[in-house]
Amino acid sequence: MGTVTKKIQTGIRMDKSLYEQLKRKARSEGRSLNNYVVSILRSIAEEDKFANLVIPDELPEDLKQLGKGIKPIPKERLEQDERLRHILSI
Structure with missing residues (x-):
């Protein structure tokens, strides 16, 4: 049995043109707008936080x-x- 993930519902404001663009892209991938936007936000949130570390x-x-x-x-x-x-860095 899968784990239950708690989710919240939130509202955001954006330009109508951005909203329409996101809807088109989601539709072209056969996804809901919510799923598409969440996947974009998740990929940004999970980006390597140490990429610019010197x-x-x-x-x-x-x-x-x-x-x-x-x-x-261990190598494995x-x-x-x-x-x-x-x-x-290997």
């Missing part, structure tokens, strides 16, 4: 020490977890 070439010593307590990650887990590979 990591210095040399880390401070205290951060290096923190890394020593991390156990090696790395192969299965795309987000982890991205975070580790």
Whole structure:
């Protein structure tokens, strides 16, 4: 049996032309307007939050020490977890 996801109903204001454009795109994909808009918002919300993170070439010593307590990650887990590979830049 699937899990129950709590949803809220909300109203947003937008230009009529944007509304019509979204309706057309949703219809062209055979989806409801709600489903189409929620999928767009979800993809934006799930974008990589660290895409613009700049990591210095040399880390401070205290951060290096923190890394020593991390156990090696099994190869199988790395192969299965795309987000982890991205975070580790491998």
